[in-house]
Amino acid sequence: MRKWIRLTSPLIIALIFCSYAFMPSKVEVPKSLKVEEPVAVLHPKNQVVFSTAIIAPPFLGTSYIGFKEALAFKESQGNYFTTNTLGYLGKYQFGIGTLQLMGVYDAAHFLNNPALQEKAFQANIARNKWILRRDIKRFDGKKIGGIKVTESGMLAAAHLAGAGNVKKYLRSYGGYDVKDGYGTTIAGYMRKFSGYDVSDVAPMRNAKI
Numbered sequence: 001m002r003k004w005i006r007l008t009s010p011l012i013i014a015l016i017f018c019s020y021a022f023m024p025s026k027v028e029v030p031k032s033l034k035v036e037e038p039v040a041v042l043h044p045k046n047q048v049v050f051s052t053a054i055i056a057p058p059f060l061g062t063s064y065i066g067f068k069e070a071l072a073f074k075e076s077q078g079n080y081f082t083t084n085t086l087g088y089l090g091k092y093q094f095g096i097g098t099l100q101l102m103g104v105y106d107a108a109h110f111l112n113n114p115a116l117q118e119k120a121f122q123a124n125i126a127r128n129k130w131i132l133r134r135d136i137k138r139f140d141g142k143k144i145g146g147i148k149v150t151e152s153g154m155l156a157a158a159h160l161a162g163a164g165n166v167k168k169y170l171r172s173y174g175g176y177d178v179k180d181g182y183g184t185t186i187a188g189y190m191r192k193f194s195g196y197d198v199s200d201v202a203p204m205r206n207a208k209i
Helices: 002-021 064-076 096-101 107-111 114-131 133-139 151-161 163-171 186-192
Strands: none
Touching: 064 114, 064 151, 096 107, 096 114, 107 114, 114 133, 114 151, 114 163, 133 151, 133 163, 151 163, 151 186, 163 186
């Protein structure tokens, strides 16, 4: 009998401890730690707070890539295959006249060729930089109508309205401004695309694809 008790006692004790392990324990939360109403959350000042909302265009900084993607988003929301109501084509909304200057004559082929569109944008920026090279040196860093003139702002405005019109805008100190078919002005693009680093783009006379 004693031998049987000695053998079974450890087993009984183990079963008792196991039963406690599976019993849910009730923990009382102190009243001071309970949250019974919405609590305001204060974010640190001067810090970026990311939300779950989708923000477009994606933030790519002030690099050349950031510049061209921000400009593309403004033009077409980054859609390679779109044509607007005025007949402008693709991600960067080129007119057929501008494309012909760079050696592109087939609008359908251009619209369905993202790689060709990227080459066209690069060539057009280089061409506009050549045309505006003296104005960039003269006006970069100055203010016109409260807008700081920058190289990237000039190039964006040239994409919108042509380099010739940007020259007129600068040399008239904002007195000559033009709008596109949707009411966007040179001054608006100067402001919106100010401060990007486009120094890697080399000016090129009569740039072709």
